Amino acid sequence: MKKLISLVLALVLAASLLVACSSGSASKSLTIAVPNDTTNEARALLLLEANGLIKLKAGAGIAATKLDIVENPYNITIEEIEAPQLPALLKDFDYAIINCNYALGANLNPVKDSLIIEGSESPYANILAVKAGNENEPKILALKAALESKQVADFIASKYDGAVIGTVESPTDGYDASIDYDALNGVKISVAASPTPHAEILAIAKDILAAKGITLDIVEYSDYVQPNLVVDSGEIDANYFQHVPYLDDFNAENKTNVVSVSAIHVEPLGLYGGKQSSLDALKK
Numbered sequence: 001m002k003k004l005i006s007l008v009l010a011l012v013l014a015a016s017l018l019v020a021c022s023s024g025s026a027s028k029s030l031t032i033a034v035p036n037d038t039t040n041e042a043r044a045l046l047l048l049e050a051n052g053l054i055k056l057k058a059g060a061g062i063a064a065t066k067l068d069i070v071e072n073p074y075n076i077t078i079e080e081i082e083a084p085q086l087p088a089l090l091k092d093f094d095y096a097i098i099n100c101n102y103a104l105g106a107n108l109n110p111v112k113d114s115l116i117i118e119g120s121e122s123p124y125a126n127i128l129a130v131k132a133g134n135e136n137e138p139k140i141l142a143l144k145a146a147l148e149s150k151q152v153a154d155f156i157a158s159k160y161d162g163a164v165i166g167t168v169e170s171p172t173d174g175y176d177a178s179i180d181y182d183a184l185n186g187v188k189i190s191v192a193a194s195p196t197p198h199a200e201i202l203a204i205a206k207d208i209l210a211a212k213g214i215t216l217d218i219v220e221y222s223d224y225v226q227p228n229l230v231v232d233s234g235e236i237d238a239n240y241f242q243h244v245p246y247l248d249d250f251n252a253e254n255k256t257n258v259v260s261v262s263a264i265h266v267e268p269l270g271l272y273g274g275k276q277s278s279l280d281a282l283k284k
Helices: 002-027 038-050 083-092 100-105 138-147 150-160 195-210 226-233 244-254
Strands: 030-035 069-071 076-081 095-098 125-131 188-193 215-220 238-243 258-266 270-273
Touching: 030 038, 030 083, 038 076, 038 095, 038 244, 076 083, 083 095, 083 100, 095 100, 100 195, 100 270, 125 138, 125 226, 125 244, 138 188, 138 195, 138 238, 138 258, 150 195, 188 195, 188 226, 195 215, 195 238, 195 258, 226 238, 226 244, 226 258, 238 244, 238 258, 244 258
Parallel strands: 030 076, 030 095, 188 215, 188 238
Antiparallel strands: 095 270, 125 238, 125 258
């Protein structure tokens, strides 16, 4: 009987230790919030993979979701959150991967405050986009030339100090020699944009166009949906807030027909600390 009691007690103790160990392991799980739109979630997961924190299924690429994680050595939990909400919710998670425009809008410096950041070779350049068929309208070409100017390139370099990186290889004086600017005198161009950095960059283009009598009306939006819808409907002439993979996915899902006119800058995606102030917790 004593041997039986001892055996039972040993089994109970072993089970208790197993539960304790299991609970301890679960408690070490760290949560990383990522954008919930298809392309930016994939971009965030690719950033984690590039830094050795997870491994994705072969070929997942820019369509990857958290379901494509095949190796998770640090027991990371991925939470999908609407991109504009991530800065405000950062404190609720161990970490969050935030788009540069929303980070800047929340006074987070992508270069100084991020714990991990995309390199300048990122393929996700932010674009000027219009409704298909309007790409060669004189006023659109005028806006394109203004955004591709040396004035804009210099502003991006000095204002954002590496947090936003210009991609125009040969900036011009801001004007297109093929355009009859006299015919555009008095014309208004409307463009939808997120507040930071797009509307700030557009303000430089606005001055360039104003010198030719063209008014640039910058309409700010805080989300990623309406800017494409208002361009597709014709309510707004152009928008400036997104990259091509996002636009392609948006067009496919919403049956819109918005196209890229020019790539202007890259906003490196970054991982920021919330409850954690460093990457140390991820490496334990």
